[in-house]
Amino acid sequence: MVELLRARNLAGVTHGFAGRKGGVSTGVHGGLNVGLGSEDDREAVLRNRDLARDALLPGGTLVTVRQVHSPDVVTVTGPIAEEDRPPADAMVTDRPDLILGILTADCVPVLFADRQAGVVGAAHAGWKGAVAGVTDNCIAAMEALGAGRDRIACAIGPCIGRSSYEVTDDFAERFEREDAANARFFTPGREGHCQFDIAAYVASRLADAGIRSIEMLDEDTYGQPGRFYSYRRSCHRGEADYGRQISMIALGS
Template sequence: MSVPFERSAGLGVHHGFFGRAGGMSQGEFAGANMSTSVGDDPEAVAANRRSAADALGFSSGLQLLKQVHSADVLALTEPLSQPGTIAADALVTDRPGLLLAILTADCTPILLADQEAGVIGAAHAGWRGAVDGVVGNTVAAMRKLGADPARVVAAIGPTITQPNYEVGEQFRADFLALHPAGERFFTTPPGKRAHFDLPGFVEDQLRRAGVGTIERVGGCTYAHPDRYFSHRYATHQGTRTGRQVSVIGLT
């Protein structure tokens, strides 16, 4: 079973941004759904996860969190005994063989690496986690393991983009109360509500954390439902959807 993925040109370590193509899931979750919490067949999800690890040349399983839209980061020194049970939204490690994995379906996945130091990270940045500092916290946790932010390469993966991310005025007001200089991340099309540039804000947070190189990989999840799972697109269509995974590991 082939599970294709997209790559960054500069990360320099094993990684992949997987979309919905390939995989064993059927129906609304057709393709490579990686989440067991959306109603999909658990056996299909397990097969999809194994295929993602295999595609990157790893025999170990994906190290997954219970993502809760927080700014919390877990430094991993050994495989999780029960993946998907620890509440946090980013992982970092300097240990070979651990496949850090983040699930998304519109939120922004970020994979990071300081290849020289042998330190990697993976973060899930929804608007709440991004506003509360998950990006800076992830870089700080990598720094504790010996990474130099100036050497870090960060790749922002497939995510919802501003033209499709309508948020409204209350969201805008709440955001600006925390980030008063963030007006540039909003546009308001004629006759519509405010739209937020989530990946643009994530990139800004990476730069503020001192990250030396930032890349963008893949397209808009909402605009390409054939390529990616999109929670917002599925909601607008009155259906359910799966989750794609972004994975990074050291050998």
């Protein structure tokens, strides 16, 4: 069975954060690997994408983009063929039965919904995209479809946790140069290093953008190998490749 985690603040909205449970992939990709860019068997990946879609909204159309760690957003008005996926890291729509799917393997998945306006969004926020404003741009794209940022609810799904995300002091300093208050997202680690709470950083960006309803699922992808894929964990284990999980949101018809 595909496991879909739900956010309380998105109750009534068709959404779910999938992990690796319930898929057909084997080996290092074992489970629900939906990453077309992985070295997994393509047919297994396509089957996993169908399983994820059907677990959320049978009969819906899954739409994904070619994620490039950018701040770019696509407004989705219909199906997008796999070979036509645009380079972007967020999507918004006001069309029913289109499932917006964001792939991650440690980065931060964010789902957005304005129930009143009937507008949803999804963003992939790695540190580069987060700093560049991918969540801000997603909110603006939703507003262009009639959403109001005072009504948008956001949920932050499974991602790498602070205790698992070691970065260099130089990495932290670039955040602090942007805003001294960003120091609160880093705690001391071994010499020359610190631990980064990327989920909290993304949540702060959402709050600064005027989002009032923000829920963090607080699930560490690195520390739960049986439930989630993790790029960093795969690197530390010396594995040849890694899988990707999917976070999805849609407007039911």
